[in-house]
Amino acid sequence: MRETADGASGKRQMIEHHLDDDMLVHYSAGTLAEGWSVAVATHLALCPACRSNLAMLESVGGYFLQREQGDNGDVSEGWNNLKARIEAGEIENVLPMKRHSADPTFPEPLRSYIHGAGGLKWRRLGRGAAHMIIPTDDSTTTVRLLKIPAGQPVPAHSHDGSELTLVLDGSFSDEVSTFRRGDVEMADGDLTHQPKANPDRDCICLAVTDAPLRFRSRFMRWLQPLLGI
Amino acid sequence: MEEEQEKSDAARINTLMAAVAKSRDVEAFEAVYSHFSPRVRSYMVRLTKGNRVLAEELTQETMMKVWHKAELFDPSKAQASTWIFTIARNRMIDAMRRGARAEFDVNDPAFVPDQIEAADAAIERRQDAQRLQQAMVTLKGKYIEVLRMSFFDGLTHPIIAQKLDLPLGTVKSRIRLACEKLRMALQENDK
Secondary structure (H helix, E strand, O other), X not given: OOOOOOOXXXXXXXXXXXXXXXXXXXXXXXXXXXXXXXXXXXXXXXXXXXXXXXXXXXXXXXXXXXXXXXXXXXXXXXXXXXXXXXXXXXXXXXXXXXXXXXXXXXXXXXXXHHHHOOOOOOEEEEOOEEEEEOOOOOOOOEEEEEEEOOOOEXXXXXXXXXXXXXXXXXXXXXXXXXXXXXXXXXXXXXXXXXXXXXXXXXXXXXXXXXXOEEEOOHHHHHHHHHXXX | OHHHHHHHHHHHHHHHHHHHHHHOOHHHHHHHHHHHHXXXXXXXXXXXXXXXHHHHHHXXXXXXXXXXXXXXXXXXXXOHXXXXXXXXXXXXXXXXXXXXXXXXXXXXXXXXXXXXXHHHHHHHHHHHHHHHHHHHHHOOHHHHHHHHHHHHOOOOHHHHHHHHOOOHHHHHHHHHHHHHHHHHHHXXXXX
């Protein structure tokens, strides 16, 4: 493993829970829907080990491109066309990179998405918990930030589809493990879990889902449409 | 034999692409274009499900981008084929309007950089590229198949499962095993 804890400050902890190969293959092949890609790219910003996996998979893409049997058509027409554009001095339209106030809790690309939503605006979920929907152009997923107060549980829920949770601040534990900044938890299908924020501080997560969550309590199920979760 | 040929081919293309990167050498770029544009086109034809007009347009746009972004190509970081693959893939995503593809930003203050020395990383990456080629050649057909369908047919894993008439879990575990084998091949020679 290439990542190491930042010994000097002791602040940077090793990421223990990484992205699935499955997710990274979709991301590097270009088939991952935008909603998931927000969480994947934000994890990648924090995780050199997964970036190294990504580089490996992109090389797989390069390998296939190299071996692609090109049609044996004539390239000269295309080349003359391109050469004319180059000689005409065509320059690329580059959008200037926007830099948004650098709250280190939210690495890019997440910070730009939050900025695009008009900044951080928490909506209360009750019992001190709060959330914020992150708008994307992808209708197959819901992306949201979740804030769970220190020591509090997230209401027990299971999933019709999949849920990816990326911890950005604080930490939470469920029946299986503890998740800290940068850690990813993937849950699907039959898992009913009840994560609980650890008592030291509030836990902020990015959660992506591809189907509505199913809450165990009828009251929460009734509230769901009102809360938009 | 074929493998040797491919290796020297890749080295030649990397050198040409590096010349484009360094001095905007149009002649070198013509050679890069002749080599890659038919490959990129056949990738695009497949991903646009046979739309030749769109595929042609996307190929030209990809190659134009390669020219424009040439100075960002760093032969110590990636093979030309890998770099051009990522540009083609991003053009394809834009054209398909699947929604944007979120990307990390290495200049972001919250970005956690790699911990290895840059010089070591460069050597390591060059060796990695060669090992990966070898590992791919020795990978069993059923692993190549799922990777190929992911990368070059642009299929999601549930669709691959349907096409191969396999349970989704089997496709996922093949992907995982393929990645595992590639990682092992990359690590094996680290010692």
